[in-house]
Amino acid sequence: MPTVVFIDPQGTEHPVEAPAGRTLMQIAIDSGVPGILGDCGGVCSCATCHGYVDEAFLARLPARTETETFMLEGVPDLRANSRLCCQIRLQPELSGLRVQLPDEQV
Numbered sequence: 569m570p571t572v573v574f575i576d577p578q579g580t581e582h583p584v585e586a587p588a589g590r591t592l593m594q595i596a597i598d599s600g601v602p603g604i605l606g607d608c609g610g611v612c613s614c615a616t617c618h619g620y621v622d623e624a625f626l627a628r629l630p631a632r633t634e635t636e637t638f639m640l641e642g643v644p645d646l647r648a649n650s651r652l653c654c655q656i657r658l659q660p661e662l663s664g665l666r667v668q669l670p671d672e673q674v
């Protein structure tokens with residue numbers, strides 16, 4: 569199974585193996601990773617699943633949709649590698665992806 573490594577706001581790494589096709593938000597919540605909320609359940613309407621994605625993987629990720637871009641405009645520390653974790657599904661080619669979670673979720 570592919571793996572993803574979440575880094576919580578305190579800097580602790582949480583490596584998680586998960587089946588392909590699950591979203592990063594679902595994986596983090598199911599694994600009890602602190603620093604992610606996912607209040608809207610993954611329908612891209614809350615931005616409480618914000619994370620900073622490893623830049624080495626950016627080109628392999630699906631592009632931000634207009635809705636995701638709009639929602640990200642409300643997060644406190646938006647960066648070029650900011651993504652909403654509910655909009656990215658783990659795939660084998662993304663194995664090893666690292667996602668830093670921000671100091672606060674909106």
Ligand code: FES
Pocket residue numbers: 593605606607608609610611612613614615616617639652653654655
């Ligand atoms: S869980 Fe709400 S936008 Fe991702």
